[in-house]
Amino acid sequence: MPSVFHRLIARTPRSVERDTVALELDDGRRLEVQRVRDPRAKRLKLSVDERGARLTLPWRASLVSGDRFLQQHRDWLAEQLARHAPDDDIVALVPGVATHLPLRGENLPLHWHEGRFARITRQDDGIHVDLPARASAGSLRRTLRAFYEAEARTDIGRWLPGYLTGLPRAPRQIRLKVMSSQWGSLAPDGTLTLDLALVLGRPSAFEYVLVHELCHLLQANHSPAFWHEVETRFPAWRDERAWFHAEGRRLKARLRGLLAED
Known part of the structure; x- marks a missing residue:
């Protein structure tokens, strides 16, 4: 003692x-x-x-x-x-104000409707928001975040099965969050975390980050052996990495602006 x-x-x-x-x-x-x-x-x-x-x-x-x-x-x-100066296309959502929302590398027109509960859906002519008359700004941000998470999981669910062959195991779970600098990470317990901002950018960049993190199930490092695994599964990874260097910061800023993240 x-x-x-x-x-x-x-x-x-x-x-x-x-x-x-x-x-x-x-x-x-x-x-x-x-x-x-x-x-x-x-x-x-x-x-x-x-x-x-x-x-x-x-x-x-x-x-x-x-x-x-x-x-x-x-x-x-x-x-x-x-x-890092704000871009003109980084906007905050204001109910009823016509604007565009980023999704999968596009800026889609936003349509507002009064509804009984908050809901955001993707349709052929753009993104539609149903919002009660007295909905709070926080409610709108939570609904937008849930919309982006659902769209991101749709993409992940489409890509993931094709990359599981040859891996020692599937990820334990996949989380989506707003990340300050990283685009993804793999925890020792197999939990794969991806930046929610990825769904705003071009799909090939999102897919590359998913593959990158899956390859850490084989090599928990960035050794030549790791990059060989990435190259085998995603030969165009260099193009996507260059895209992130050019557009990544703006992508993160756009999501933070829309969700009012500090």
Whole structure:
């Protein structure tokens, strides 16, 4: 049993701390940067995505060193912010307002109807939304998310059987979620997770990510042996990876805008 002395000197586990710091860019813009002090971090790190800029500091790094790091990377920050600027086609849903919804690489016209309960369906002339007069914004977002999940599972159900041959087992389960940076992952227990944003983009890119993660059932790494398995099952994987480099960030931003994800 540990002594009182040992309990007193034992270090209290540290948790992640967050705040914001202001940075003025060369063009005069004032930028709010999320500052994260993370005990797991090994070095200073600056990142930018559709949600903004983030500075990560190791626990022992001083705030002065963090400020100096930001100043040294102001040009890089400005360049990245320009890349992540909102696109004109990233829209929020407003009941009754005509717009288009992304699905499988297309922008489909949206049709609004008053209904007894919230429902979204795909029809030949576009996407139809039935919505009660007093439906909340949250209800609309949940209905849209359920619609995208159902469409994504339809695609997965069409592709998956053709790729199971030669695998040691099928995935334990398949989950769909909004992912910040990854497109998919495979947990040790066999649970396969895919980014819901995939159903917004072109189907071949979605199919490639599914194949990529299935191949991790054979090789739990990104070794040459792993890429050989991918190549055997999906020879055009390089084209899809290039597509993600060009369009991936915008795809994630579109889904976050529609679902109002933070």
